[in-house]
Amino acid sequence: MKRFFIGSLAVVGGISLLFVAAIVGLAYLAASHRPGVPDSVVLELDISEPLREHVPEASLTSAFGEHAPTVRDVVDALERAGEDGRVKGLLVRLEGPAGSTAVVQELRDAVKAFRSRGKKAWAYADTFGEGTSATGTYYLASAFDAVYVQPSGDVSVTGVGQETPFARDALVKLGVKPQMGKRHEYKAAVNTFTEQTYTEPHREESTRYLTSIFEQMLRGVSEARGLTPEQVRAALDEAPLTGARALELKLVDGLLYRDEVLAKVKDTAGEGVKRLYLEKYLERAGRPHTKGPVVALVYGAGTISRGRSESNPMSGEDTLGGETVAAALRKAVEDERVRAILFRVDSPGGSYVASDTVRREVQRAREKGKPVIVSMGTYAASGGYFIAMDADRIVAQPGTLTGSIGVYGGKMVTAELWAKLGVSWEPLGVGKNATMYSSSLEFTPEQHAKNEASLDRVYEDFTAKAAAGRKLPVEKLREVARGRVWSGEDAREKGLVDELGGFPVALRLAKEAAKLEGEVRVELFPKEKGTAEVLADLLGERRGDNSDDVEAGGSVAAPLRPVLARTQALYRLAVRLGLVEERQHVLAAPVPDTTW
Structure with a gap:
């Protein structure tokens, strides 16, 4: 009986080992048959809303399905692609703002580094703003080799501004009394509740911040487009611009529909080139910086x-x-x-x-x-x-x-x-x-x-x-x-x-x-x-x-x-x-x- 029991355990153990081996084998087989990166590929990225800085791991979004690429995802993908001989270029469709000034600058740096490896980068938008400012979106686009806009689109590069609500009088009418203290005069977070307009320190710091952003954008666009800062400033002061006027002012390189942009990209990248979304490329090629200390x-x-x-x-x-x-x-x-x-x-x-x-x-x-x-x-x-x-x-x-x-x-x-x-x-x-x-x-x-x-x-x-x-x-x-x-x-x-x-x-x-x-x-x-x-x-x-x-x-x-x-x-x-x-x-x- 004892031998039978031990033998039964041995059989069960053997079957278990075979089962585990089968699972491992199937996993390996599945991994080996996953789609890879084509031999000649142009990466695609659609930006329709601001990129997130970080997606918490413990979330339903991360547990089930894919999430939109983060800032780091895009930066890592472009760094990896810059060293990948299979990647011929990058096509980004800009449907909306990518994010704050800092986020745009992070992406611009990544695009410029990608281009420095001899890769081509194209930016396309059906319109840069429609009844709204798209200066930040265009600021990002200007870092690319070529910028295209749909013939019916605009280039609404109207500058940098902000609106601050002041609700002191409204709070009085509502019966709400702020009892807030601050250190010191530039700490403007409470001004929404305690003031009805900008204080002088608040106006001073906000104006300086916006001026700094405007000057950075002016320098970046002028360097990227081969224009003088004066030319770019004049264009911004004239905006919103029609696509045709933006072409005259050398802010864009052509008035093309999406199919025409894709045809131009294919002609430049070469026959047989495939298109692959950037997030898929990162998933298949892997991130950079995976070895060493x-x-x-x-x-x-x-x-x-x-x-x-x-x-x-x-x-x-x-x-x-x-x-x-x-x-x-x-x-x-x-x-x-x-x-x-x-x-x-x-x-x-x-x-x-x-x-x-x-x-x-x-x-x-x-x-x-x-x-x-x-x-x-x-x-x-x-x-x-x-x-x-x-x-x-x-x-x-x-x-x-x-x-x-x-x-x-x-x-x-x-x-x-x-x-x-x-x-x-x-x-x-x-x-x-x-x-x-x-x-x-x-x-x-x-x-x-x-x-x-x-x-x-x-x-x-x-x-x-x-x-x-x-x-x-x-x-x-x-x-x-x-x-x-x-x-x-x-x-x-x-x-x-x-x-x-x-x-x-x-x-x-x-x-x-x-x-x-x-x-x-x-x-x-x-x-x-x-x-x-x-x-x-x-x-x-x-x-x-x-x-x-x-x-x-x-x-x-x-x-x-x-x-x-x-x-x-x-x-x-x-x-x-x-x-x-x-x-x-x-x-x-x-x-x-x-x-x-």
């Missing part, structure tokens, strides 16, 4: 809050959880393979405490011999700058909105609004300041003084730590602080940024800091999750009790976005009016609604 890539994207990173389906915004990002930095430090950390920051700020939690981990990484290089995206302002300022080196695009070293805080008193609606909130508390943060009561003079003292403390701490991190005298640092935002170009002049550029520049600096030569492997921290882990996170399950294992939280699935879109704007307004409670964000910069 490890450089950890950690993302700090979104509004900063305490706790875990997550996506709010009501506001439609991602949050940078201090706990999540700090854990990712610790993991990178603990991994013996990691020689340096590339910290990609894309945040307008948020919680002071959470920002300091992340900053401390950057500091600890350096103390343990792991250099940290920050690469700034669209913005790294206020709390976003706070988490970056202790890095070994800081890299920003010329158009990155950065700085805003300042603080604001307080509350919205909504008692009168509720009274108009027939609702009476009656706070009760035990303790002198138990109801200090109630939106039904105004601050007492003593409570107001406490709020002001708190702002002073945070500002003093922020500027002192920024001065230490940037190795600047505190007095000099405070001259460029005061809550003021700067373009990345201006921030470099002020000593807040070390170099201008994007991912490639930051990676070069990371290699230099770690004394690495040759190839390196860029590895994302935290590591990607499988579908089962993603679903477990989304369902609220937590695996393990080690806080160092905290990773990014969930994101709303793409099919739900249309349903939520109309409620998100109302929700954000309610938050700003104090009708919905949310974590207090005191290190936050105004994010201008820039049109270009």
Whole structure:
């Protein structure tokens, strides 16, 4: 009987081994028959909406199906394609804005590097703006070898501007009283609620920021199109332009429909050339930087809050959880393979405490011999700058909105609004300041003084730590602080940024800091999750009790976005009016609604 039992186990074990071998064999066979990259190919990319900086791994979107390419996806794909002899060119259809100034500049750099390898790049749009400005879209297109627009299309390069809402009088009518403090005069985030027009400092910083962006765009277009800055400025002042007039002014190379553009691309690239979407190419060819010593890539994207990173389906915004990002930095430090950390920051700020939690981990990484290089995206302002300022080196695009070293805080008193609606909130508390943060009561003079003292403390701490991190005298640092935002170009002049550029520049600096030569492997921290882990996170399950294992939280699935879109704007307004409670964000910069 015993022999029979042992024999049965042996048979079962053998069958199991054969089953596993069969599965492995089938997987290998499937992989070997996956479509590859054609021998002669032109990559295609359609841009219809702004590219995202980062898609959290723990999301329905990442678990099921494909997501639109991120900024890094495009940059990596073009870097890989530049070295790939099979790739003959790149065709990008621009249906909408690619993103902020910094994102456009990151893509322009990638396109120029791709072209420097002898590859061709074509940009096509049915129209650059239709009743709206498309200056940013055209700014991206100008980096290509050739720019085409449909004969019926326009080239609406009208310049760079912004609109800021001021709701002081409306709040008075509604019965909402802002009790907000700020440090200092340039900290304009609260002006929407406390002013009815621009203050002089607000106007000054906004005008300078827009001027810096305009000058960068002017230089970029003139260099790319072989025109003088005066010619480009004159064209912008004349815009919106018809396609025919843009052709006369040498802003475009032809008035062609899509089929005609494709025919021209085929003629240039050669007979037998295939077309392949850029995201498919990246999937098949793989990313660059996959061999050698490890450089950890950690993302700090979104509004900063305490706790875990997550996506709010009501506001439609991602949050940078201090706990999540700090854990990712610790993991990178603990991994013996990691020689340096590339910290990609894309945040307008948020919680002071959470920002300091992340900053401390950057500091600890350096103390343990792991250099940290920050690469700034669209913005790294206020709390976003706070988490970056202790890095070994800081890299920003010329158009990155950065700085805003300042603080604001307080509350919205909504008692009168509720009274108009027939609702009476009656706070009760035990303790002198138990109801200090109630939106039904105004601050007492003593409570107001406490709020002001708190702002002073945070500002003093922020500027002192920024001065230490940037190795600047505190007095000099405070001259460029005061809550003021700067373009990345201006921030470099002020000593807040070390170099201008994007991912490639930051990676070069990371290699230099770690004394690495040759190839390196860029590895994302935290590591990607499988579908089962993603679903477990989304369902609220937590695996393990080690806080160092905290990773990014969930994101709303793409099919739900249309349903939520109309409620998100109302929700954000309610938050700003104090009708919905949310974590207090005191290190936050105004994010201008820039049109270009």
